[in-house]
Amino acid sequence: MTRYEGRKEDPMTTTTEPDDALLEPARLGGLVLPNRMVMAPMTRNRADADGVPGSLMATYYAQRAAAGLIVAEAATPNAVGLTYPNIPAIYGPAHVAGWRNVTGAVRAAGGRMFLQIQHGGRIGHPDNSGLHPLAPSPIPLPDPIYTPSGFRPAVTPREMTLDDVHRTVADFAAAARNAVDAGFEGVEVHSANGYLLHQYLSSATNRRTDAYGGPIENRIRFTVAVTRAVADAIGPDRVGVRIAPGVTANAMCEDDVDELYPALVRALAEISPAYLHVVYADPDQDVFRAIRRLWPGTLIANPKLPDVTTGHVLHESARLVAAGADLIALGRPFLANPDLIERLRVGAPLNPIRDRHLMYTGDATGYIDYPTLETAAQPA
Numbered sequence: 001m002t003r004y005e006g007r008k009e010d011p012m013t014t015t016t017e018p019d020d021a022l023l024e025p026a027r028l029g030g031l032v033l034p035n036r037m038v039m040a041p042m043t044r045n046r047a048d049a050d051g052v053p054g055s056l057m058a059t060y061y062a063q064r065a066a067a068g069l070i071v072a073e074a075a076t077p078n079a080v081g082l083t084y085p086n087i088p089a090i091y092g093p094a095h096v097a098g099w100r101n102v103t104g105a106v107r108a109a110g111g112r113m114f115l116q117i118q119h120g121g122r123i124g125h126p127d128n129s130g131l132h133p134l135a136p137s138p139i140p141l142p143d144p145i146y147t148p149s150g151f152r153p154a155v156t157p158r159e160m161t162l163d164d165v166h167r168t169v170a171d172f173a174a175a176a177r178n179a180v181d182a183g184f185e186g187v188e189v190h191s192a193n194g195y196l197l198h199q200y201l202s203s204a205t206n207r208r209t210d211a212y213g214g215p216i217e218n219r220i221r222f223t224v225a226v227t228r229a230v231a232d233a234i235g236p237d238r239v240g241v242r243i244a245p246g247v248t249a250n251a252m253c254e255d256d257v258d259e260l261y262p263a264l265v266r267a268l269a270e271i272s273p274a275y276l277h278v279v280y281a282d283p284d285q286d287v288f289r290a291i292r293r294l295w296p297g298t299l300i301a302n303p304k305l306p307d308v309t310t311g312h313v314l315h316e317s318a319r320l321v322a323a324g325a326d327l328i329a330l331g332r333p334f335l336a337n338p339d340l341i342e343r344l345r346v347g348a349p350l351n352p353i354r355d356r357h358l359m360y361t362g363d364a365t366g367y368i369d370y371p372t373l374e375t376a377a378q379p380a
């Protein structure tokens with residue numbers, strides 16, 4: 001197919017061609033990906049009240065099966081790890097059965113998926129989970145938390161005992177086994193964006209005085225223990241880890257990024273997971289360059305996009321590939337463009353996000369009704 005004729009709508013595309021490498025096949029663990037574009041995990045709050053994914057989610061993910069890899073949205077490995085209403089789970093037989101329909105639909109459409117496993121830690125609320133949130137230390141989120149009755153002040157989480165630590169590690173391993181049972185190719189351990197594992201990494205949220213708090217070697221211990229347990233459960237080839245050095249999501253704050261992340265990456269490398277996934281990767285930052293030097297395996301980089309346009313996506317992705325990223329993860333571009341790969345291939349403009357509110361709530365609207373180039377061309 002030729003370059004897209006309507007490129008005037010997006011001035012950046014007149015100067016940017018897709019980097020050949022981006023749309024060419026790549027290996028990831030035991031998989032061959034048809035291209036290097038990864039759909040980043042995105043919570044869409046469409047599971048049922050018990051965390052079971054339904055047919056709407058199967059349709060949504062199958063529409064995006066042309067991605068090199070889909071990393072499905074954060075799913076909780078146990079009841080207390082639940083963050084918000086309608087977040088999917090992966091700890092019971094009904095969750096496995098629900099997800100099996102999703103992975104089946106994606107496989108039938110030619111795609112492949114990992115599942116992100118996320119424990120919220122202090123990002124949770126008794127009104128959501130029915131349980132009191134657990135965290136490394138009793139330090140509440142300073143912001144309110146969304147519940148079925150609207151935003152409520154966060155509660156002070158209970159400090160995890162060593163028993164809680166060991167049980168949570170075991171829950172991640174069991175969730176990973178469930179994910180494989182449900183047809184996922186593997187799982188992504190969520191150690192980013194201010195959730196439980198990230199809370200262990202930062203001295204602002206981790207004031208523990210045991211082996212899991214204090215110096216860097218202790219604060220990285222929980223993420224390393226979870227990753228090791230998950231790798232032991234399903235094989236390192238099926239495991240990825242997501243990190244967000246210095247990212248301030250969910251009131252996260254880190255003051256030793258340039259020391260902590262190299263130590264973490266070294267320790268994770270000993271486990272040989274299939275990939276490391278960096279949120280808001282910036283090739284100009286020392287920490288990104290250090291991670292690339294220290295990480296011998298596949299590195300997925302999620303760029304910080306100035307704007308969600310074809311031009312910015314191609315430009316930022318090419319910069320990251322030039323800086324050593326193996327795969328590029330994109331969130332909102334995949335959310336609003338089921339045929340993102342085709343749009344990037346032909347240089348077509350991207351659909352904008354229609355309604356930000358519908359990113360995190362709702363039904364089919366704003367979820368499975370974004371047009372492809374083909375459906376947009378059909379007469380109304």
Ligand SMILES: Cc1cc2nc3c(=O)[nH]c(=O)nc-3n(C[C@H](O)[C@H](O)[C@H](O)COP(=O)(O)O)c2cc1C
Nearest residue numbers: 040041042043073074279302305330331332333359
């Ligand atoms: C609606 C929405 C939900 C998200 N949910 C998750 C999630 O479940 N897990 C996660 O690690 N990141 C999540 N993110 C962050 C994205 O994975 C990604 O890092 C971020 O959107 C930046 O990439 P982008 O500019 O390509 O969208 C979410 C982002 C959006 C927009």
